[in-house]
Amino acid sequence: MFGAKKNIKKGEISLGVDIGNFSVKVAQLSSKDNKFTLEGFGYSKINTAKTDGVLEALKSACAEAKLSERRAVVAVPSQGVIVRYLMLPTMGEEELRKAMEFEIERYVPFDRKDVASDYLVIKENSDSRNMKVLLVAAKKEFVDSRVRVLKDAGLEPEVVTIDSIILKNIFQINYSDKKEKTVGLLNIGSKISSINIVRGSTSYFMRDVQLGGDNITQLLKEKFDIAPEEAEKIKCNLTLDDREKFKIIEPVLGNLLNEVYLSFDYYESEFGMVVDEVLVSGGTAKLAWLANFLKENLNREISVLNSIKNVTVSPIVSQQRLDFVFPSLAVPLGLALENFN
Numbered sequence: 001m002f003g004a005k006k007n008i009k010k011g012e013i014s015l016g017v018d019i020g021n022f023s024v025k026v027a028q029l030s031s032k033d034n035k036f037t038l039e040g041f042g043y044s045k046i047n048t049a050k051t052d053g054v055l056e057a058l059k060s061a062c063a064e065a066k067l068s069e070r071r072a073v074v075a076v077p078s079q080g081v082i083v084r085y086l087m088l089p090t091m092g093e094e095e096l097r098k099a100m101e102f103e104i105e106r107y108v109p110f111d112r113k114d115v116a117s118d119y120l121v122i123k124e125n126s127d128s129r130n131m132k133v134l135l136v137a138a139k140k141e142f143v144d145s146r147v148r149v150l151k152d153a154g155l156e157p158e159v160v161t162i163d164s165i166i167l168k169n170i171f172q173i174n175y176s177d178k179k180e181k182t183v184g185l186l187n188i189g190s191k192i193s194s195i196n197i198v199r200g201s202t203s204y205f206m207r208d209v210q211l212g213g214d215n216i217t218q219l220l221k222e223k224f225d226i227a228p229e230e231a232e233k234i235k236c237n238l239t240l241d242d243r244e245k246f247k248i249i250e251p252v253l254g255n256l257l258n259e260v261y262l263s264f265d266y267y268e269s270e271f272g273m274v275v276d277e278v279l280v281s282g283g284t285a286k287l288a289w290l291a292n293f294l295k296e297n298l299n300r301e302i303s304v305l306n307s308i309k310n311v312t313v314s315p316i317v318s319q320q321r322l323d324f325v326f327p328s329l330a331v332p333l334g335l336a337l338e339n340f341n
């Protein structure tokens with residue numbers, strides 16, 4: 001979405017760059033005969049106190065990944081993106097293109113010339129009379145800012161897409177055994193959580209909510225009147241039986257659960273199917289008790305997403321670093337996969 005896609009030839013390398021609010025992750029992937037190899041990755045925390053913190057982290061992540069590829073797939077920050085699901089009468093390609101211009105005017109509150117947009121027909125739910133269409137629009141300045149930071153780091157931005165939609169790429173290559181199931185993909189970062197509902201190769205629903213691990217840190221920081229670094233440490237070491245601290249962070253967990261319930265409800269009433277299980281990713285999935293907590297409250301099978309279940313890892317990749325970034329690999333890998341589609 002949002003860009004001319006230059007498909008990479010088989011056997012070539014693709015690079016995914018995930019610029020979050022907390023960290024930058026880059027993943028370099030190769031593909032041969034439909035098998036994928038993680039050739040390298042880099043992770044760097046962003047120093048938000050610095051104006052060029054993002055660029056610095058990006059350069060450092062690129063250096064760790066020992067990149068051989070400069071063309072990179074990147075996502076627009078979801079704060080700047082508008083996502084709408086529309087039900088339209090069934091129509092041909094050209095007619096749909098014109099209809100979408102009209103829908104953009106209707107749903108996007110910015111001047112048309114300032115907006116980059118794209119859309120996708122969700123085939124599985126289209127009957128003969130109607131079609132469901134996903135519209136994604138972003139202010140061009142958000143797209144441009146991403147392009148700029150990548151260029152400043154010496155990369156060539158290729159496809160600019162959005163985080164949540166690419167989670168499905170990871171699901172597709174790693175979980176072919178679950179293609180008959182409806183799976184909720186939950187990527188919980190620092191400020192944003194993406195909820196994506198997939199079945200087979202179709203993404204039926206996606207939504208980003210402004211909620212993440214930082215909200216937990218913030219509550220601890222306020223309650224104990226401590227520095228953010230101290231609160232971060234307490235959060236990372238928190239266990240379920242620490243009732244007092246758990247009570248403090250409960251409002252955030254409650255809000256997160258609510259957003260997930262609402263999304264699952266929407267899918268279940270709109271498509272008449274049930275979300276069978278949930279796979280969690282993102283830095284916040286490192287909270288050891290989170291999967292259990294979600295399992296108890298959502299009443300579904302929950303596990304941490306293994307984004308390299310079906311991916312060979314190059315021997316040059318450090319196992320220790322891999323364990324460290326494991327839940328955060330989903331987005332950069334999914335972005336890299338976008339080029340092989």
Ligand SMILES: Nc1ncnc2c1ncn2[C@@H]1O[C@H](COP(=O)(O)OP(=O)(O)OP(=O)(O)O)[C@@H](O)[C@H]1O
Pocket residue numbers: 019020021022023024188189190191192193212213214217232235236282283284285286287288328
């Ligand atoms: N060991 C850990 N235990 C608990 N939480 C952790 C741990 N390590 C990192 N986190 C949390 O994970 C979050 C960062 O996750 P991630 O790197 O996926 O975010 P991001 O992609 O940069 O942010 P976003 O997607 O929200 O813009 C932070 O809130 C951080 O506190």
Ligand SMILES: [Mg+2]
Pocket residue numbers: 019020021189190282331
């Ligand atoms: Mg993220």
